[in-house]
Amino acid sequence: MDTEKFRKYLLGDLSTEESEELEQVVIFDEEMSESLLEAEIVLVEDHLDGTLSADEELQFTTNYLVTPERRKNEEFVTLLAEYSGARSAARPVTEDRVKKGTSFIHQVRLAFFARPARLYAVSLLILIFAMATYFWFRHDGELGKLQAEYAALNGQDFTDLGQFKDIGTVNVLPGKVRGSDSTVRIGENTSSDNIFVRLALPIEFRSHDYYDVQLIKEKKTIFKFESLRAYPNDGGKELRIILPLKLLVKGAYRIDASLPDKTDSTVTYPFTVQ
Amino acid sequence: MKTHPSLSKADFDKLLGWLSPDQDDAGRKYLVIREGLVRYFRLKGCYESQSLVDETINRVAIKLKTLEDPPDLKPITYFYGFAKNIFFEFLAELKKSPVQFEPGFFRGLVTGTDDDRDKETRFLCLDDCMAKLKNGEAEMVLTYFTKDRSEKFEARRLLAKKLNITVGNLHIKIHRVKNVLRACVEKCLEKV
DSSP states (O other): OOHHHHHHHHTTOSOHHHHHHHHHHHTTOHHHHHHHHHHHHHHHHHHHHTOSOHHHHHHIIIIITTSHHHHHHHHHHHHHHHHHHHHHHHOOOOHHHHHHTTSHHHHHHHHHHHOTHHHHHHHTHHHHHHHHHHHHHHHHHHHHHHHHHHHHHTTSOOOOGGGGTTSEEEEEOOTTSTTOOEEEOOOTTOOSSEEEEEEEOOGGGTTOOEEEEEEEETTEEEEEEEEEEEEEETTEEEEEEEEEGGGOOSEEEEEEEEETTEEEEEEEEEEEEO | OOOOOOOOHHHHHHHHHHHOSSHHHHHHHHHHHHHHHHHHHHHTTOSOHHHHHHHHHHHHHHHHHHOSSOOSSOHHHHHHHHHHHHHHHHHHHHHHOSSOOOOOOBTBSTTOOOOHHHHHHHHHHHHHHHHTOOTTHHHHHHHHTOSOHHHHHHHHHHHHHHHTSOHHHHHHHHHHHHHHHHHHHHHHHHHO
């Protein structure tokens, strides 16, 4: 198969029949698969170099850049080109420079140059500790009120999913499912103060109707709900929870769902907020 | 996208039985089909190709359970048909998801800006990750990704000649190193 045909395939410029014929050959032929990969690499470079025709550019954006993986790859290639330009011009790659990359000074530079606020945080340590103590006591009271408010909210009937159409929704899988470590990106354009979380229950838990749920960050329980109801969905059953967005700052979280009075029967849902 | 639970042993045995009456032969065919499916989803630009492959296999097995007679199609073709549908469902999910799961690492972090400080952070991470490469790969990457378009092709031609490979093979080689670098940089940016 020729390079031109691969290029047209990637741009979505082949008929459905031709595309399917190509796919069925390529996916079981490693050599052909590498040739297609080569064509893809060249296509991405041509796009970044601005040498695609107007039609090809439209096809590239509409038909090729449709998955997050492809967009990330394109961004990374751009970054590498900029990086190579910056680093090659400044100094040639030598063994010394490669060694410098892992030196202590470089690590310190990486840690502090990227976030200068860390330097100020170290300098103001005593004052911050005192302020943190004050705010901790004040926050604990506020958190208690928020907890009560959301416990009442989550006690309502969530059967009708239409009521959440204006709220950002997150689907989180149990921790044992491959690829379940979800990353949640809280968009700046979200107008609601809340986020709607759907937790798919594994098969062995679907016979139960109520669960105690805890939202945990860094081994500390932030929120706790008792006897949350499980709802039927297409795949089985799920828990549905409304959480305040202001609780979800950047970091690693998990939600533990356990049967009431049986903490040894727990499903864990890990996720990361960015 | 609707997903199905993992296969039971009985379902999996039935699937293998359909591939071949001989157990060893069935096992080999299963692995070939599985590799082909991984290749298909990666070809389509899917990040979570393993879970999509698993879902394809699960659905084929579930369908086989409902059929009295096995389908009158080559297994490869049958699996391919299911994989296509799963890919379309995956795309549809991407389009309707109100909260995006993709991290915009390389065009700036949460704010989506691309100011000098963010770029320098990414460059520092790249310094770190490039230092971990071996066998002259760091220099290879710097040469390959020369920003200047007029120099790029000649630089790559010479690099391929130096490595005694074709330019095509050089593209593939660099692609693999690039993927390693990307994973490293993503980890570094998460820590920063």
